[in-house]
Amino acid sequence: MISSSGRMALILxxxxxxxxxxxxxxxxxGNTENIxxxxxxxxxxxxxxxxxxxxxxxxxxKGSGHRTTMSLWGDYASPLRLDVRAGIGAYIAHIREDxxxxxxxxxxxxxxxxxxxxxxxxxxLGLPFPFSLKDLAGLISGCYPNLIPKSYDTAAPENGNLRxxxxxxxxxxxxxxxxxxxxxxxxxxxIPWRMELSSxxxxxxxxxxxxxxxxxTELGDKALLRIKSRTFTAKPWQAKALELKLPGGSKEIRxxxxxxxxxx
Numbered sequence: 378m379i380s381s382s383g384r385m386a387l388i389l390x391x392x393x394x395x396x397x398x399x400x401x402x403x404x405x406x407g408n409t410e411n412i413x414x415x416x417x418x419x420x421x422x423x424x425x426x427x428x429x430x431x432x433x434x435x436x437x438x439k440g441s442g443h444r445t446t447m448s449l450w451g452d453y454a455s456p457l458r459l460d461v462r463a464g465i466g467a468y469i470a471h472i473r474e475d476x477x478x479x480x481x482x483x484x485x486x487x488x489x490x491x492x493x494x495x496x497x498x499x500x501x502l503g504l505p506f507p508f509s510l511k512d513l514a515g516l517i518s519g520c521y522p523n524l525i526p527k528s529y530d531t532a533a534p535e536n537g538n539l540r541x542x543x544x545x546x547x548x549x550x551x552x553x554x555x556x557x558x559x560x561x562x563x564x565x566x567x568i569p570w571r572m573e574l575s576s577x578x579x580x581x582x583x584x585x586x587x588x589x590x591x592x593x594t595e596l597g598d599k600a601l602l603r604i605k606s607r608t609f610t611a612k613p614w615q616a617k618a619l620e621l622k623l624p625g626g627s628k629e630i631r632x633x634x635x636x637x638x639x640x641x
Contacts, residue, residue: 408555409532413541415557417527419584423520425609427452430517434461436505436600445469449514452610456619457510473621474510482623489623492632496547500567501632505600506592507570508547516574517607519586525551525562558585570594 429450436443444464451457456475462468471482479498480491492498495509506513508524515521525548529541535552538560542550549569552561562572576588590602623629 412539412553412555412557413529416553420519421522423453424582425611427610427614428514428518428607430607431605433603438598451619452613453514457514458619459510471621480621488628490630490632498632507564507568516590517604519584524548568594568596
């Protein structure tokens with residue numbers, strides 16, 4: 378049997394836990410709008426016009442793992458260029474995204490695939506990120522004004538953070554800390570996905586930028602991007618630096634005109 382003093386201690390413990398939970402919930406309830414506005418204010422704006430970033434990328438698909446390195450550079454407004462190599466070996470793909478869409482050239486096939494929709498091109502080509510190069514550049518840089526809606530539909534506490542949900546659009550929810558820093562983003566579409574942002578470091582303005590971005594899809598695919606370096610540019614890149622010149626004899630296929638076979 379529990380003594381009277383023991384029962385009193387147990388009652389006090391239960392009350393403390395209940396009060397602590399209520400305090401945390403009420404604090405969230407009162408600051409939900411401020412937390413989201415803080416996030417939008419920081420991550421809805423870019424402090425530069427473009428970037429250059431290098432990263433390692435490990436992704437698994439259909440039970441097979443692939444290790445690559447990538448270089449991403451260009452202007453947030455477009456164009457953007459991405460080169461992918463097999464570790465320190467040969468180039469796997471050269472990719473360019475601009476206002477007309479996305480083009481991916483595969484040297485081993487001597488073939489360039491293009492689509493007027495960068496997001497659709499990424500899906501068709503089986504690239505390990507389910508969004509455009511512009512969104513990827515923004516995630517690496519901590520600025521993505523067009524990826525996340527300006528307002529949310531619902532918000533609820535989750536493991537000490539807040540999950541904001543959106544009824545429409547490609548992004549279904551985002552999880553923010555009490556300071557308004559993003560730690561998870563989920564998306565809907567042909568293949569639903571979830572992205573975790575972690576290993577943050579501060580930039581010169583005090584904004585937290587992720588050094589690790591992990592993406593998981595409902596198909597069981599996983600992509601882990603580790604940022605090795607990133608620098609920001611205040612002036613637009615020269616057009617020549619963002620060109621994607623195809624070697625003579627290369628084949629070009631328009632994915633939104635000729636039908637397609639998924640490229641793995």
